[in-house]
Amino acid sequence: MTSVEDCRAAIGKVSDRILQTDEADRRKHLVERSVSVTVRDLDTVFDMRLTANGLEDVTSRALGSAGPKAQVGITVSADDLVDLAEDRLDFAKAMFSGRVKLDASFGDLMRLRKLL
Numbered sequence: 001m002t003s004v005e006d007c008r009a010a011i012g013k014v015s016d017r018i019l020q021t022d023e024a025d026r027r028k029h030l031v032e033r034s035v036s037v038t039v040r041d042l043d044t045v046f047d048m049r050l051t052a053n054g055l056e057d058v059t060s061r062a063l064g065s066a067g068p069k070a071q072v073g074i075t076v077s078a079d080d081l082v083d084l085a086e087d088r089l090d091f092a093k094a095m096f097s098g099r100v101k102l103d104a105s106f107g108d109l110m111r112l113r114k115l116l
Helices: 004-020 023-029 078-085 091-096 106-113
Strands: 033-039 044-051 054-062 072-076 100-103
Touching (some): 004 033, 004 044, 004 054, 033 078, 091 100
Parallel strands (some): 033 072
């Protein structure tokens, strides 16, 4: 079973992948946003900031506890989060099949698709 620590490591891998993107592309397509990743099966929410320097200030809290309202919200299972980070699951396919729920503005979706 995937743990909270595994999910935190997966978020770190996604951050590393963002940093592997050309810096000019990151600055062009990335606008700083607050992000929350809700991991349903672990009753955990990870709050963070998406910046040109990757995912920063990652914290976790129990699902249902008060937290900041994120500009981009992602809901996913722990296993799917790890699979996304490991490139074993395509984000778009996971989103359209209902395995990943994304709550973001249309503009944010267009910018994020360039990086994901």
